[in-house]
Amino acid sequence: MSAPIKETAPAPDGRTVAKVPVRPGDRRSEGVVLNVFSHGFLALWALLIVLPLLWLVLSAFKTDAQIGGSALGWPENWTVDVFRRAWDKGIGDYFLNTVVVLVFSVPLTMLFGSMAAYVLARYRFRGNRLLYYFFVAGAMFPVFLALVPLFFMVKRLDMLNTYQGLILVYIAYSMPFTVFFMHAFFRTLPTAVFEAAILDGASHTRTFFQVMLPMAKPGLISVGIFNTLGQWNQFILPTVLMQPQSGDDPERYVLTQGLIQLQQQQGYASDLPVLFAGVTIAMIPMLVVYLSFQRQVQAGLTSATLK
Numbered sequence: 001m002s003a004p005i006k007e008t009a010p011a012p013d014g015r016t017v018a019k020v021p022v023r024p025g026d027r028r029s030e031g032v033v034l035n036v037f038s039h040g041f042l043a044l045w046a047l048l049i050v051l052p053l054l055w056l057v058l059s060a061f062k063t064d065a066q067i068g069g070s071a072l073g074w075p076e077n078w079t080v081d082v083f084r085r086a087w088d089k090g091i092g093d094y095f096l097n098t099v100v101v102l103v104f105s106v107p108l109t110m111l112f113g114s115m116a117a118y119v120l121a122r123y124r125f126r127g128n129r130l131l132y133y134f135f136v137a138g139a140m141f142p143v144f145l146a147l148v149p150l151f152f153m154v155k156r157l158d159m160l161n162t163y164q165g166l167i168l169v170y171i172a173y174s175m176p177f178t179v180f181f182m183h184a185f186f187r188t189l190p191t192a193v194f195e196a197a198i199l200d201g202a203s204h205t206r207t208f209f210q211v212m213l214p215m216a217k218p219g220l221i222s223v224g225i226f227n228t229l230g231q232w233n234q235f236i237l238p239t240v241l242m243q244p245q246s247g248d249d250p251e252r253y254v255l256t257q258g259l260i261q262l263q264q265q266q267g268y269a270s271d272l273p274v275l276f277a278g279v280t281i282a283m284i285p286m287l288v289v290y291l292s293f294q295r296q297v298q299a300g301l302t303s304a305t306l307k
Contacts, residue, residue, distance in 0.1 A: 056283070060276040067272050086277040089265070093251075094258030095281065098232065100163055101254060105170035106227050110220060112171065113178030118208055120179070121186035122194065132183065138176035147240050154241055161242055161249055169237055174227045181226075185219035186212065225293055232286055255282045 059067055060082055061075035087095075120132045150169065151160075159165025189212060197207040213220070235256040242252055253261060262278050 053283070053287075056276060057280050060273055060280050062273060064270060064272050067276075082273045082277045083281065085271075086262070086274045086281060089262060089274060089278075090253075090258055091255075091262065091278045091281055094253050094255045094261075097163075097252050098254040101166050101170065102228065102231055104163075105167045105174075105231055106224060108167070109171045109174045109178055109227050110224055113175050113223075114182050114213065114216070114220065115208070116175070117179045117182035118186050118212060121183045122212075132179075135176050135179040139180060143173065143236060147236070151240055160245055161252055163252065166238060166241055166254075169241060170231050170234070173234075173237065174230065178223055178227065181223045182216065182219055185216055189215050221293055225290060228289060229286055 055072070058075060061078055062073075063076075066073060066076065116135070120128060120135075154160055154165050154169065157165065159168070193211060193215070194207065197211045202211070233256065234254075238254045238257050242254065242257065244251055259275070259278050259282065263275055
């Protein structure tokens with residue numbers, strides 16, 4: 001088999017320099033090594049995520065003796081009675097409180113955040129960039145530094161241990177990321193569509209709700225999923241703001257608080273399967289939401305780059 005012919009190319013000083021040929025097999029081998037490494041890393045990453053979740057769900061079907069004896073063993077009796085016990089011990093009320101808060105906080109966050117991002121992305125006025133950087137700076141401000149003034153502010157509004165107080169705080173807490181994400185998305189939308197709607201006589205409000213907002217649907221779904229995950233798993237804010245203020249004040253704990261309460265209520269009479277069942281109940285809705293909209297999330301994250 002003949003050797004590949006070396007190609008020549010002129011050098012800057014006029015001399016002829018031979019170019020080293022690249023064998024097709026070399027590129028193919030490099031691609032195979034890269035694919036093996038990338039797929040191996042993804043498989044390892046998947047195991048690190050799936051195995052703890054699988055262990056958590058399986059532990060809910062075990063007894064205390066089985067959990068203490070062999071953490072990696074399979075359950076002997078597959079029964080869903082433990083989930084009923086966890087629901088009756090308060091997980092049901094905590095779950096309902098969390099749903100009530102998120103039903104209002106997530107849509108309002110998306111509405112106000114999208115409106116602010118749209119104005120900052122499409123209209124030029126004095127102080128535009130200053131307002132944008134003000135929102136972005138809020139995402140870099142640790143919430144722990146604002147807990148004390150936030151507590152007293154909500155207390156002065158008489159909204160401690162109330163749904164509306166936690167909803168307003170969740171909206172304010174999620175606004176910086178929502179504005180930052182949607183601002184970049186609205187800037188990628190074609191200006192010609194916006195100008196055509198204005199020339200056709202559409203008002204600014206109608207242009208936003210009927211033209212621009214439907215075009216931003218992939219971005220809305222993506223940031224909506226992130227806000228849902230963040231607010232569902234929030235712990236420090238409800239711990240500070242959702243505590244009973246008197247003996248007559250009812251408990252309105254959300255799921256993250258409720259799981260801690262469930263653990264503390266057990267005391268020395270530990271019932272680990274109930275605790276694992278409670279965590280599973282809290283985890284399943286977010287898994288279902290993310291798996292149902294994962295394609296929309298990927299489309300929303302990549303659409304700004306492809307446009």
